[in-house]
Amino acid sequence: MSETLSHAVSLHPYFKIREGNLAAFTALMPAFVAKTATEPACLYYDFSRHGDMAFCREAYVGAEGVLAHLGNVGELLAKFLELADLARLEVHGPAAEIEKLRGPLADLKPEFYIRETGLENPLG
Template sequence: MTLDDQCVSIYPYFRVPAERKQEVMELCKQFVDRSSQEPLCLYYGFTKAGEILHCREGYRGAAGALAHLENVDELLQQILQICELTKLEVHGLPDELEKLRPALTTLPVEFFELQMGFRR
């Protein structure tokens, strides 16, 4: 089966300290504002369950994901000083994941290789 889906999805989960929730939500607004300007960003948003904040984000290939990481690096460093990164998943085609590995070596990331599917 040939896979044409070049989307790379990144799924970080953060534990937000209750006393810093407002500060984190302000950072989230900045993340969204910056990400909305990225031409290779397919979708981007935050969801919440209790004290866990999740960012659902997708990019056109590893190039899009790498451009995003560069664009939000300062904000990422800020949120990592406030929140615990409890989980980080990256999903995509094996070749695209290989391009991302060097940029994520300092984070506790788990890579998931796309096996089958489609994108509209």
């Protein structure tokens, strides 16, 4: 596994969009993507939706990448949370990186998952 992926941390936030807010919520998604595109530690970032549930699939190099991202999109996230509830937040990664996030993310009440095993399958 590459050095980058061995430190990768993925976030899995699920948002329950409140009634009447779907259009406003989805209209903010491109702004999140544009801000996140400036982050060198971002490995991938995208949104998907099922009815009134939205999901953001995202990963970063290390806990520092996660914290930098949250600082970068903080104002947008506050707007999201005016339109939706954070229904669930999972954080997946190696134990050392997860430990760095437990304190800073405590207010979001995430579920932390420690990576046990896996593989990297490079395309090139």
